[in-house]
Amino acid sequence: MQTTSQFNQRLPLRKAVGTVLYFVFLSAVLVGIVGLVVLLTQILIQGIPWLSWHFISGFPSRHAEEAGLLSALTGTIWLMFLTAVFTVPVGVGAAIYLEEYAPTNWVTNLIEINLSNLAGVPSIVYGLLGLAVFVQFLGLGQTLMAGAMTLALLVLPIVILASREAIRAVPDTHRLAAFALGADKWQVIRGVVLPSSVPGILTGTILAMSRAIGEAAPILAISALVYLTFVPTNPLDRFTVLPIQIFNWVSRPQDEFRGLAAAGIIVLLAILLSMNALAILLRDRYQVKADD
Amino acid sequence: MTNDNSDIVLSARDLYVHYGDFLALKDINLDIKRHGITALIGPSGCGKSTLLRCFNRMNDLVQDARIEGEIMFEGYNLYSPERDATEIRSRIGMVFQRPNPFPKSIYDNVAFGLRINGYTGNMEEAVERSLKQAALWEEVKDRLSRSALTLSGGQQQRLCIARALAVQPEVILMDEPASALDPIATLAIEELIRELSNDYTILIVTHNMQQAARVSDETAFLMVNDDRAGYLVEFDATSQIFTNPSDERTEAYITGRFS
Numbered sequence: 001m002q003t004t005s006q007f008n009q010r011l012p013l014r015k016a017v018g019t020v021l022y023f024v025f026l027s028a029v030l031v032g033i034v035g036l037v038v039l040l041t042q043i044l045i046q047g048i049p050w051l052s053w054h055f056i057s058g059f060p061s062r063h064a065e066e067a068g069l070l071s072a073l074t075g076t077i078w079l080m081f082l083t084a085v086f087t088v089p090v091g092v093g094a095a096i097y098l099e100e101y102a103p104t105n106w107v108t109n110l111i112e113i114n115l116s117n118l119a120g121v122p123s124i125v126y127g128l129l130g131l132a133v134f135v136q137f138l139g140l141g142q143t144l145m146a147g148a149m150t151l152a153l154l155v156l157p158i159v160i161l162a163s164r165e166a167i168r169a170v171p172d173t174h175r176l177a178a179f180a181l182g183a184d185k186w187q188v189i190r191g192v193v194l195p196s197s198v199p200g201i202l203t204g205t206i207l208a209m210s211r212a213i214g215e216a217a218p219i220l221a222i223s224a225l226v227y228l229t230f231v232p233t234n235p236l237d238r239f240t241v242l243p244i245q246i247f248n249w250v251s252r253p254q255d256e257f258r259g260l261a262a263a264g265i266i267v268l269l270a271i272l273l274s275m276n277a278l279a280i281l282l283r284d285r286y287q288v289k290a291d292d
Numbered sequence: 293m294t295n296d297n298s299d300i301v302l303s304a305r306d307l308y309v310h311y312g313d314f315l316a317l318k319d320i321n322l323d324i325k326r327h328g329i330t331a332l333i334g335p336s337g338c339g340k341s342t343l344l345r346c347f348n349r350m351n352d353l354v355q356d357a358r359i360e361g362e363i364m365f366e367g368y369n370l371y372s373p374e375r376d377a378t379e380i381r382s383r384i385g386m387v388f389q390r391p392n393p394f395p396k397s398i399y400d401n402v403a404f405g406l407r408i409n410g411y412t413g414n415m416e417e418a419v420e421r422s423l424k425q426a427a428l429w430e431e432v433k434d435r436l437s438r439s440a441l442t443l444s445g446g447q448q449q450r451l452c453i454a455r456a457l458a459v460q461p462e463v464i465l466m467d468e469p470a471s472a473l474d475p476i477a478t479l480a481i482e483e484l485i486r487e488l489s490n491d492y493t494i495l496i497v498t499h500n501m502q503q504a505a506r507v508s509d510e511t512a513f514l515m516v517n518d519d520r521a522g523y524l525v526e527f528d529a530t531s532q533i534f535t536n537p538s539d540e541r542t543e544a545y546i547t548g549r550f551s
Contacts, residue, residue: 046532048506171390177452179353181459182382191404196395 055263059229064256069264071228072245078232079241080213082148091159099167100189119157126154127221135222139234142223145235150218155208164203166197198288206279210272216243242268301326307361309342315521316342329494331508334532338514340497344465348384349377382409384463385456390472391448393440398432401440401451405459418458426454427484432529447478466496482507501546505534513542
């Protein structure tokens with residue numbers, strides 16, 4: 001039995017504190033949402049008048065009315081594709097090694113810590129590394145190839161971490177079941193581990209790619225080229241990308257170029273959002289297949 | 293091999309199992325009869341699951357595991373260097389404590405072992421045969437392409453048995469195969485085990501002494517002392533173990549005086 005004198009429940013105060021905190025947390029969420037909405041509306045208002053077929057299919061020009069972003073758009077798509085080609089095999093391969101083959105000892109622990117650290121290194125550092133190693137030392141020049149390799153280095157830690165998470169989420173009982181049927185290591189990975197982890201690996205990879213194409217700093221370091229009036233046709237062509245084109249327009253003194261920049265941002269956002277949507281779609285499709 | 297031994301499929305000789313510095317099992321000697329059901333019983337931590345996993349070299353997958361002694365399988369030592377664990381596991385199958393079907397279709401679960409072992413016969417027939425053997429065919433024949441995870445626990449465990457049977461093993465190891473199931477599903481599994489013993493040699497670990505008494509032909513009782521190293525106390529016909537055990541520790545265990 002409660003002895004009333006030993007308890008001071010202070011119910012009204014507790015309720016008041018609870019209510020206040022509820023609104024504190026709610027407004028914390030709103031800061032982000034409101035900020036995004038304001039940003040989006042401003043960009044849409046500024047940019048939509050400039051969106052046109054000519055804007056997508058034209059080359060940059062000194063005259064705002066004639067300017068387009070075809071070269072930057074194709075550069076971005078090329079870069080995304082090449083970066084994926086470099087990143088996926090290496091990233092997934094590294095994740096498979098670390099999760100399935102590597103023994104747990106101080107070397108793998110060290111690798112693990114460094115991977116997490118690498119994921120946090122500022123992108124300009126990767127840009128300078130790419131400039132020194134790929135552009136100059138390997139002699140690739142200011143090409144798509146050098147850019148893609150640099151971005152691959154930038155996003156590799158993210159892809160490896162995401163793939164490891166996905167692989168680690170596969171229950172050990174599935175591996176044991178496959179081993180007990182006479183599967184060898186690779187058959188277990190190919191037949192059981194990868195099918196279950198592909199959705200996670202895909203999601204992580206697509207999100208890493210969308211991070212890569214939003215980057216301006218490493219590309220600036222590699223190739224300052226912004227006035228490009230041709231479409232890159234092979235990996236050894238020079239290139240520019242959307243963030244740099246946008247950056248270039250923003251830094252112009254004339255007001256019309258602000259509008260162009262906003263329109264460019266709309267295009268870039270459209271690409272990013274559709275990639276994220278694709279990631280969600282793929283994940284859902286595979287999950288439905290697994291749970292059915 | 294002499295004629296006297298021909299109905300012995302597996303025999304453990306002076307078997308010791310270490311995990312790093314820890315001795316898990318000591319001095320195990322055990323003969324497993326062909327087409328019989330041998331139950332391994334004993335208190336928690338006595339190493340009966342560890343012993344079971346020695347018979348298909350699943351302990352190889354545990355870092356730091358070390359096995360001394362030998363297990364003879366049809367005249368060869370399972371642990372001699374020229375034998376391949378992968379090949380052994382395709383001939384000595386295993387069913388686990390919790391049903392662990394792959395997140396694939398029912399068909400693909402059964403076909404998995406066939407595919408990885410390069411089965412050249414008719415895949416569909418083999419899948420059907422295995423599901424029939426596991427007494428699951430009638431329940432799943434119309435939904436082979438559905439995910440195995442849509443099945444009930446008891447059905448999943450029978451699917452796991454079908455998956456193991458598909459590879460056509462000679463021996464099936466079962467690690468408490470019914471402990472995660474309800475009483476009705478448990479009975480179905482026990483019936484199935486009896487059925488399968490006509491064609492297969494079965495080793496079953498169980499916590500449930502009634503189950504050991506109901507299904508097995510022979511029973512091995514393992515125990516563990518303060519040094520935590522499991523050892524074999526008594527191994528005999530199940531009827532003998534449960535009605536007239538020769539060791540008083542066995543009697544104490546089966547009458548529930550310790551667990």
